[in-house]
Amino acid sequence: MTNQPLDPPGGNGNPPGGSGNDASPGSPAINGNNGKRPPTSPHIGLALGGGSARGLAHVLMLEAIDDLGLTPARIVGTSIGAIMGAAYAAGLSGTDIREFCQQLLGSKFNFLKRFGKDLPDSLTALWSLRSAPIVDGVSFFEIVMPESVHCDFAGLKIPFTAITVDFYAMQEWAISHGPVIPAITASSALPTLMRPVEIEGRVLIDGGFSNPTPYDLLLGKPDIDITVAIDVTGNTGQRRNNGLPGSFDGWGGAAQIMFHSITREKLKNARPDIFIHPAVGGFGTLDFFQLAEIFEAAKPAKEDLKRQLSAAIENFERSRSR
Numbered sequence: 001m002t003n004q005p006l007d008p009p010g011g012n013g014n015p016p017g018g019s020g021n022d023a024s025p026g027s028p029a030i031n032g033n034n035g036k037r038p039p040t041s042p043h044i045g046l047a048l049g050g051g052s053a054r055g056l057a058h059v060l061m062l063e064a065i066d067d068l069g070l071t072p073a074r075i076v077g078t079s080i081g082a083i084m085g086a087a088y089a090a091g092l093s094g095t096d097i098r099e100f101c102q103q104l105l106g107s108k109f110n111f112l113k114r115f116g117k118d119l120p121d122s123l124t125a126l127w128s129l130r131s132a133p134i135v136d137g138v139s140f141f142e143i144v145m146p147e148s149v150h151c152d153f154a155g156l157k158i159p160f161t162a163i164t165v166d167f168y169a170m171q172e173w174a175i176s177h178g179p180v181i182p183a184i185t186a187s188s189a190l191p192t193l194m195r196p197v198e199i200e201g202r203v204l205i206d207g208g209f210s211n212p213t214p215y216d217l218l219l220g221k222p223d224i225d226i227t228v229a230i231d232v233t234g235n236t237g238q239r240r241n242n243g244l245p246g247s248f249d250g251w252g253g254a255a256q257i258m259f260h261s262i263t264r265e266k267l268k269n270a271r272p273d274i275f276i277h278p279a280v281g282g283f284g285t286l287d288f289f290q291l292a293e294i295f296e297a298a299k300p301a302k303e304d305l306k307r308q309l310s311a312a313i314e315n316f317e318r319s320r321s322r
Contacts, residue, residue, distance in 0.1 A: 039073035042225035049213030050079025051232030057298035063094030163207035234281025252285035
């Protein structure tokens with residue numbers, strides 16, 4: 001999975017390791033900002049990993065980048081990392097995304113009220129009691145995502161790629177063209193919770209099953225000077241021991257273990273310049289309403305990212321001046 005090129009121009013998505021997949025310098029995957037938000041120097045490649053509710057920690061990492069006055073040259077995201085990455089690439093700041101999450105997830109009442117306002121007639125567009133998984137992810141994200149994310153990839157201010165898995169081909173599939181909402185839905189379509197998404201004849205599911213922290217797609221790229229990866233799969237020592245898990249907790253925990261293991265194996269082959277793993281391993285798959293607690297747990301990682309990124313930039317500038 002290392003050093004995989006992003007998709008070429010003209011396609012809606014491609015297997016990162018597929019043939020004929022080298023992006024040309026003029027492709028949207030390379031020059032996708034259209035002058036809207038030029039990257040700061042040195043050029044930073046940002047990989048935001050998957051981890052369900054644990055991925056709310058990404059908000060603080062984006063705030064750290066804002067605090068340093070930086071703009072990434074490109075962003076790659078998996079699952080909730082794709083959701084956060086798309087919002088950031090669309091022009092929202094880390095603070096904007098924090099406020100959005102607090103409004104949406106600050107209480108279960110506010111969350112349900114949001115759906116009541118946007119679906120006054122019925123919830124049948126979102127939920128089906130006759131089929132499982134019951135959540136139509138595209139309808140869900142069309143309701144909850146900020147208006148700025150309702151666009152094509154070409155309309156984003158920072159080049160962005162969402163990582164998915166082609167269910168039938170059993171391979172990773174990167175998307176950086178076409179409508180954003182279906183792409184981030186596919187990237188976060190966790191089986192049994194959300195319906196798979198069909199894009200151009202491909203049935204796509206959560207990208208975490210192939211590449212939970214997709215920093216390898218940024219390695220070796222000529223336009224990237226510093227690679228930053230945010231891993232929210234959680235450290236094993238942070239997992240709570242509450243006895244035998246129920247069926248859903250067992251399934252969610254097993255997925256977390258798999259994502260964690262894939263990332264650790266990747267690190268043996270190639271590492272990003274900066275690898276940050278917030279201490280959020282103790283939170284479950286659907287602990288989204290523990291927003292405040294997740295933010296608190298991620299605070300040390302935010303400061304760690306700022307320190308490491310500042311040092312990396314200083315080292316880069318020093319080496320360039322020699």
